Amino acid sequence: QKEVEQNSGPLSVPEGAIASLNCTYSDRGSQSFFWYRQYSGKSPELIMFIYSNGDKEDGRFTAQLNKASQYVSLLIRDSQPSDSATYLCAVKGVSGSARQLTFGSGTQLTVLP
């Protein structure tokens, strides 16, 4: 059984600051890692994915992966009030039932103006 753990928060940061969201996973066979953003009352949407150890940057977002530590994080630079949402970490294996995504419970982020 795959487990994906996230700090539930809520996490509050001031506008312009860096928000750091963390996620750990239990299945060492996991190969792909995803961050979804979910605004209140809306459906999740993909914002980042990462496969390889290290950092992956996309605009103000950086995903960081450390497979040895089974840890993946999302950094949001220059945080904006519009970034206020719940961020879901998701993990995917490569075979059998592990091929579908397993989601963490999400971290609620509030960016204060």
Added chain:
Amino acid sequence: DAEITQSPRHKITETGRQVTLACHQTWNHNNMFWYRQDLGHGLRLIHYSYGVQDTNKGEVSDGYSVSRSNTEDLPLTLESAASSQTSVYFCASSSTGTGVTGELFFGEGSRLTVL
């Protein structure tokens, strides 16, 4: 534009009744999924399908069933609704090549209340 639609968006029913939530996608995706979302639990997989006539149980499948008779639709049926099935239900789809990105495209959700 391609999309994935769920209906009804809101449903109130009574314990013991059968309920069906519809999901229709025009992405022509082979993979379709049903998740439920509850406070503190995130998204939990109920059932999934990798193609027509293929269905598989997910993490929380008890009390739910699905059928896949065509590419576009994956209805979710609650045979005998229970109060524990009060939740927000999300349908999602992805292409066969999801091994590349894993991106799921979600419907807008169906909020089900079982009284």
